[in-house]
Amino acid sequence: MAEVKLSAPLTDKDVESLNIGDKVLITGSILVGRDSAHKRLIDLLDAGKPLPVDLKGQVIYYAGPSPARPGNPVGSAGPTTSGRIDPYAPRLLALGLKGMIGKGSRSAEVIEACKKYKAVYLAAVGGAAALIAKSIKKAEVIAYPDLGPEALRWMEVENFPAIVVNDTKGNDLYVEGRSQYQR
Amino acid sequence: MREIEAKTITEAVKKLCIDACYYLNDEILDAFRKCKEKEESPVAVDILSQLEENARISREGQFPLCQDTGFAVLFVELGADVVIKGGTLPEAINEGVRQGYTEGYLRKSIVSDPLERKNTGDNTPAVLHLEIVPGDKLKITILPKGGGSENMSEVRMLKPADGAKGVIDFVLERVSKAGPNPCPPIVVGVGIGGTFEMAALIAKKALLRPLGSRNPKPHLAAIEEELIERINQMGIGPQGFGGRCTALAVHVEAYPCHIASLPAAVNIECHSHRHKEIVL
Numbered sequence: 006m007a008e009v010k011l012s013a014p015l016t017d018k019d020v021e022s023l024n025i026g027d028k029v030l031i032t033g034s035i036l037v038g039r040d041s042a043h044k045r046l047i048d049l050l051d052a053g054k055p056l057p058v059d060l061k062g063q064v065i066y067y068a069g070p071s072p073a074r075p076g077n078p079v080g081s082a083g084p085t086t087s088g089r090i091d092p093y094a095p096r097l098l099a100l101g102l103k104g105m106i107g108k109g110s111r112s113a114e115v116i117e118a119c120k121k122y123k124a125v126y127l128a129a130v131g132g133a134a135a136l137i138a139k140s141i142k143k144a145e146v147i148a149y150p151d152l153g154p155e156a157l158r159w160m161e162v163e164n165f166p167a168i169v170v171n172d173t174k175g176n177d178l179y180v181e182g183r184s185q186y187q188r
Numbered sequence: 189m190r191e192i193e194a195k196t197i198t199e200a201v202k203k204l205c206i207d208a209c210y211y212l213n214d215e216i217l218d219a220f221r222k223c224k225e226k227e228e229s230p231v232a233v234d235i236l237s238q239l240e241e242n243a244r245i246s247r248e249g250q251f252p253l254c255q256d257t258g259f260a261v262l263f264v265e266l267g268a269d270v271v272i273k274g275g276t277l278p279e280a281i282n283e284g285v286r287q288g289y290t291e292g293y294l295r296k297s298i299v300s301d302p303l304e305r306k307n308t309g310d311n312t313p314a315v316l317h318l319e320i321v322p323g324d325k326l327k328i329t330i331l332p333k334g335g336g337s338e339n340m341s342e343v344r345m346l347k348p349a350d351g352a353k354g355v356i357d358f359v360l361e362r363v364s365k366a367g368p369n370p371c372p373p374i375v376v377g378v379g380i381g382g383t384f385e386m387a388a389l390i391a392k393k394a395l396l397r398p399l400g401s402r403n404p405k406p407h408l409a410a411i412e413e414e415l416i417e418r419i420n421q422m423g424i425g426p427q428g429f430g431g432r433c434t435a436l437a438v439h440v441e442a443y444p445c446h447i448a449s450l451p452a453a454v455n456i457e458c459h460s461h462r463h464k465e466i467v468l
Contacts, residue, residue, distance in 0.1 A: 026231070026429075041305070071255045071295040080293055081246075081255040086336045086369050108427070109336070109369035130235055130427055131336065131371035132460040135251040136242040153307045154255075154295050168231075168429065179368050182430025186229060187423030 013162070014062030015103040020125045023169045025178040029127060030164040035106070036065040037158040039085055042149055043093035046157075050096060057148040057157065060097055064104035069154035070144070071134070079144040079160070083134030084108040087126070091115050098122040106167050110179050120175050127167035128178075140165040190267070190324040192468055194275030197326070200466050201284025204330040205260060206292035208462040209252045212243040215399040216436070216461050223373060223426070223433035232431030236373075239426075239459060254460040257294035258332030260285045260314040263393065269324035278316055281328075286310040297335065317389065329396060329465040337374065337458040340366035343388050346450040352411055355380055355452045356418075362454045363419050363435070368428020371458035373436045375399070376415065379453040380408075382443035387451035394439035395457050401439070408440045415440075426459075436461070 011019055013033035023029070036058060038046075049056055067087050071080030087107030094105060095118040103124050105115075108131035119126060129137055143161035150156050170178040217240065224236045246253045262281055272280065289296060289311035298312065299305040321327075342362050346354045359378055366374075379391030402409040415438040425431020436459065445451060 069255060069295065069297075071252045071257060072293045074250075074293050080295070081252040083255050085256070086339065088369060108371065110367055110428075128368075128427065128429075130238050130242075132254045132458055133238050133242040134255040135245040135249065135253060136238055138251065139245070153309065154297065155307075178430075179428050182229075182231070182425065182428065183367070183423040184430075185423065186425055186430045186432060188421040 013064045013104070015064060016062065017123045020103050020123055021173050023125050023172050025169050025172050025176040025181060027169040029167050029169060031064065031167065032163050032165070033161070035160050035162055035165070036063055037068050037144070037160050038065060039067055039069050039155045040089040040093070041152050041155040042157040043090050045149055047093050047096060061101035062103050064106065065097070065102060066160065067105065067107035070138070071154070073144070079138055079141050081134035082138045082141055084129040084131055087111055094118065098124050111171055116171050116175060116177060119171050120173055123173050125169055125173065126171035128170045129167045137165070189269055189271050191271050191273050192326055193273050194280035196468060197272070197277065197280035197328070198284040198287065200328060200468060201262070201281050201330070202288035202291070204328065204464045204466060205285055205288025205294065205332065208330050208332050208464040209257045209292065209294050210246050210250055212246065212253055212460070212462070216459070217243060219399055219436040223436070227432050229425055229429070229431035231429050232426045232433060235426040235429065236433070252294055253462065254334060254458070255295055256297060256334040256336065257289065258334045258462070259298065259338070260311060261331045261333050261392070262314050263317045263329040263331070263396070265319050265321045265327040267323040267325045268320055270326055277318070281314055281316060282312045285312050285314045326468040327465065328468070329463060331392070331396065331463045334458050334460065337370035337456045340370040340456045341454055343384060343451065343453040345384065346452050348448070348450045350450055352407070354450070356411060356414060358452050359415055359454050360418055363456070364422055366456055367424055370456045371460070372424055372428060373426055373433045373459050375436050375457040375461050376419065376438040377455040377457065378415070378438065378440040379455070380440065380442045380450070381445035382451060383445070384451055386443055387453035388455065390441040390443055391453035391455035394441040395455060395461070396463055397439045399461070400437040403440050405442070408442055412438050412440050
């Protein structure tokens, strides 16, 4: 199992070099949004309107942080369940999104879209939200502040820890890992 | 009659909300340690260490263990000899939740209408389960319940002929399908019997038992033993990356039921098993 340092945004070369089970540490700017923010992005696309951000090469983290204490950029900020974003993800991958960070299984459509558009799905440790927040240096709401914890944000991260679950070859760590330890 | 001020209840609930979300109970930390000893996967051991570290950071820095600080589910046992002065019990509790989630920097995760989905902004209303008991005490238990694990829960109306095997198969199916989604290692609450809603309620109450304790009825304890063993053979492991430790505990509760029915409920709880109680 390799440990790979990545800087976001990502290139095709970055994502194609990753394999399931690789531990990654991400440094750079990442988007943060959950299903409600995704729904609004898709509504814009349906209406033929521009998105508030250019998705090319970007990584999006599925999270809705807890409020920041004064002096901190963010509160606790672990991943949310990615399955709820499955219906929206392939369209964003088609626009050049390169990485998604969340927790839990993805649909066959998302795994296929990762192959087709060269993108990866990474898992952060669900429930390790206070620990993960240590790697978040800045956070800023960029759209949909009315959604509260579900607003769309930018975050500056430093060595944000995640593990590769779906790579560009169609592999799935949840399936492989489980079969290895099943009795 | 004993009088308890509504504002005393509000203060107590506020503190319970905050404490539950910052301070992981020792029984969970003990369970993490035991899992690490049994775990065969190095990735799983690493995950469990991260969860221990997360609990330390939360405790020392007063950060929520998980950003999902949950739906405030409260179990209240109200002594029949208690009179609440200066307000009603639901008002006092909701005010405590409002203050706790605001002053404790906890996430507000409740929308006022399930279809219109506008955030209430203060994590109210709470879900309140009230029981009148003999005596002059007031016991309040909070279980902030995260959405990810709650979504993996289910109630099913089995046939009486399905019996214990039917219940076991149902629980195993539910946990298997949930896979990595509810943030394993999980705690599994199982409710057998009662009505449709009672099965769900006792499944949730089962989560509150001391972690890993056995039901005093031998036939239910046997189901617990079988379930924990078979769940931990599934290979899902911490976070679903593969491993031995998928569930920290399985608690089964039962209730009398109708001659025509065998309701069964599985309430799944994540490893961030947060609950606190106080007796006033």
